[in-house]
Amino acid sequence: MNKEYTLRIINTNIKTRRLGYIVSLADILGNSFLLVDDLQGKLEAWAEEHKSDLERYFSKSGFIKKSPKHYPARRYIHLAKDLRLVKISRNECALTKIGQPLLTLDKNKQNPFELSTEQKCFLLKRILENDFDYLFPLLRLIEECHSAQEIFGNFRRIVLDHLKTRIERIDDILKSSLFMKRIQLMMKWTQEKKYLEHIIYPRLDWLLDLQILDLEKFKKKIYQLTCDGKAFFEALKKMEAEIDIDAWLEDYYYETFGRCFIKDGVISFDTLKREKGLRVICDLLEEAFSKFSPPNLPFEHISANTFLEFSCTKLIGMKILPAFTQIKNILNSLPMYRFQWQPSMHDGFIMKI
């Protein structure tokens, strides 16, 4: 199905509130497969080891406590799956092509719950890709309402309005069936507050982790966008009214992220001299092949999506603002690599010649 007709909503639980656990989950997995039971145990052990880091963080919510049935750890693994960072098959878990770049991103050495710029950039993009239909209305609501009570009181209405607008734009009953189903489901809610706890609190905490919401205001129980958050939301609103989110994420997301959250010293990728641009991409390709190419194969190759996500996020770390199209153009011009893109698959590969 065309992604335009996909309902982008992640199933969350009130427990899944700290994005730092998602990063640690990727680190625990590394490049291997782990049984889900083992991963749950390791994640619980990691959480215990870093309990003091969470206590030093602005909020202790979302702590993974050891429990006989591993519910908390399991909820985070499901969140990582919904963000398409991990895949689970036959009770074995591994990072996806999209999840792999997470292993290579800059880390905050003092506290793993404080995300680096690269981690924020990467995780925010995953959240927008997979949860836009809850996150965008929530941001819109925070613009008007600043208390939890008001947000809870208006969330259902604003999501229903948002979904109805999406249906009007699709203008096709069959293709908009997922949106219709969700509307019907939300209309039937009898214990609204109980469901909203699991929907609103995790997202508010993600926004705090990403510093889209103001931490100082939050300490006074006020939910308010930071200046950077406001600028980013303005760009999102413009996008929502004009173009498809996937096209925006590929070609404008990194530029917008850099201009809103980094600001000082950022430059667009296309202002680099061609030689310098080629050198940067070749260095990133070497790094990517050493980290992501499957071993013991006669020819080295990596997924195009892995490289695009990896390279664009790393460029953000260098204060260079890229777009997928620019990177694809460079890849097409490199004689020592073969780059093939398959639009129908939204992916391709890069092979060393």
Add this chain to the structure above:
DNA sequence: TAGCTCTTATCACGAGCTGC
């Protein structure tokens, strides 16, 4: 292909904690 089993998504509840 029908029926069974397993998994997942959603809904639900009760209780502990915290701050006023």
Add this chain to the structure above:
DNA sequence: GCAGCTCGTGATAAGAGCTA
């Protein structure tokens, strides 16, 4: 004491996968 927040866990229906 009360309301709001947080947490852990369970129930159930629907969907997916397997098998005869």
